[in-house]
Amino acid sequence: MTFNFLSPVSDVVLAQNELLLPQTLGKKLKIHTKAHGLPDLDNVKIAIIGVLENRNDVNYIGAEVNLDAIRTVFYNLYPGNWHTNLADLGDILKGDSVEDTYFALRTTITILLEKKIIPIILGGSQDLTYPIYRAYDSIAPMVNVVNVDSNFDLGDSTQPIKNNSYLGKIILEQPYNLFNYSTIGYQTYFNSQEEIDLMEKLYFEAYRLGEVSNAINLVEPVMRDAHIVSVDLKVIKASEVSKPQKYSPNGFDGKEICTIARYAGISNKVGSFGIYEYQNAAEDHVTAMLVAQIMWYFIEGVNCRVSENVLDDTVNYQKFNVLIDDDELVFYKSNKTGRWWIEIPFLPDVNNKLKKHTLLPCTYEDYTEAMQGKIPERWYKAYKKNTY
Template sequence: MNFNFLSPVSDTVLAHNQLLSPLCLGRKIKIHSIQEGIPELDDIKIVILGVLENRNDVNYIGEDFNLNEIRKSLYTLFPGSWSTTIADIGDIEKGETVEDTYFALKETLTILIQKRIIPIVIGGSQDLTYANYRAYDSLMPMVNIVNVDKAFDLGDSSKPIKNNSFVGKIILDQPYNLFNYSTIGYQTYFNSQEEIDLMERLYFESYRLGEVSNDITLVEPVMRDANIVTLDLGVLKAAEVSLKQKVSPNGLDGKEICAVARYAGISNKVTSFGIYEYKPSHDDEITSMLISQMIWYFIEGVNCRVKDDDFSNDKNHQKYITLADSHELIFYKSTKTGRWWIEIPFLANVNNKLKKHTLLPCTHQDYLDACNDKIPERWYKAYQKNNV
């Protein structure tokens, strides 16, 4: 397997790992080292991959960084009763240019996803999500992205790509593979009114910080429909992180972000997960431990996946039909997990890439709302998007 772009985990981390209890995660996973080389991935389900690229950060001033502290923290945690096998395949170093790094990441992720291995990418700047998205070009016709972030990152797509404008590039660069883009935890004052209006016009979904904090379960159906989950550490409350990482006094707390990571893991569709905007500082232990716990919860979620989205067998689900605002809405409830979906009707005269009835994950509350003649917003946006 061609992983020319990867450099091994540093010897200082490996030396630290040797001192840990044999029951710790670091002693249970395969690790890419100078001595052993890249581990065999035939029976691996999840890989951890660092990307040491931050040059397209709008605040970049030439500083380098490494992920040693995150690895040290992660390796000290104890695994759950997991059946998935995990490998740490090391880092993609900065390329000659940022485009070289993008290429290396895209190629590496394409190989991993093809082999049904879920990559957890720990990165510098969040524009790396663009390379993650491009890794799907040859794999599937349409991709859904969920961004856990304080801002939409749409930006001006006519300008060079930056960590606060990569979504504009994803929307406008060919091939056009983006079907849905959702932002979780955004804060209105970090987004221009133009960007908020554009999100509405494109029928993309956005969930404000207050909504998510009031009811974290809102995140689950959104994650259930995602292929790529990208997470900007700037979404975290300043009190939760170390010196350089502080962005805003408001944000998600540690418990909430771990719940979000677990929902991403539980989703059967999520095939890549990225944590970005890591900026180490001398008092870094708290950020690296929180990132480690997010990774732990994502892996925990993957281990709790239940295949409940096979609708070919009627025994697997119950079907409910209701009328809301003169639309016939068809809901499905899994008999295995109790999770809900709603059907998006296929429009015969529309030349879209989804040539079938699409089932959109939703909540039990959406069904109750429909029974009270209120159309669920997720259904409305998806329906309008199919109409465009």
């Protein structure tokens, strides 16, 4: 299989890249160009892909997606002390239909996942999360999706897919590969009570904006268990972005969204990271710079990954058993990183989604609360999802 659907990075970006200092990211990336074609992907760990598709945006009125400003700013940044090789594979253009674009994106992501390359996807409307999820059909039997968004994006599953309703299609369409869905940064007044109730009924996780802003470390265990991370730029407060991007006076600030991106990068499970709903406009340097910095922090996180396998390594971990009524909760703590997990038991007599004992990332606070007789909510929801 080859990358037949990718168009080269624009000549405008490449011309500006020629003027950069040799230490900048633009000089260290492997870039898909018209003159030289696709770069060699041997030893490449992270690949940037633009997707110029936004026709399923509920507010679509013909605007085109252009990512040149983001690339120009990103190329100007300096890398950290990184050991991973990066590539920019260019853009997937709009197909004759949105379904054609979906097919091109799904095919491209599947190839990258098979090559163990992490794609950073720049969009385009957030419904592009759906074909990325479908790219995992042959990769992972169960998939966890994290949506950094002010909305749940459940929508009306009986209607055609839109950027505010793609989750309904993910939940209802076979094969049923979704194990968990988490929303980080939701704002209650943007979500109906019916949607909030449905999130609870499905045992999905939802973290309010204020909750995360008050304790940003809540995001780390959620990201540690994620395969797909989808960021809607509307989750960022209006004061942090330029005019075309302004959505709400409340939202994450630049520091918070970059911290969340770094947590996603650190996670060993995260195999794709997408940033969506970018509204390009002339002289919009601030939003482009923020997106570039979100990408930078995700890459920084990937470079800080530490391989850990608790169940196979009994030397570098401590095990704690906590009794709560009739339940025995088993916690593990890594001596290497200080991270915590809680065991989800395998139940042989029920219809398990999980086929063996598995570990759910958690926090030290989950352990201390369990010691006081309180069952961690993340464990309860994962346990219930495993048995219904």
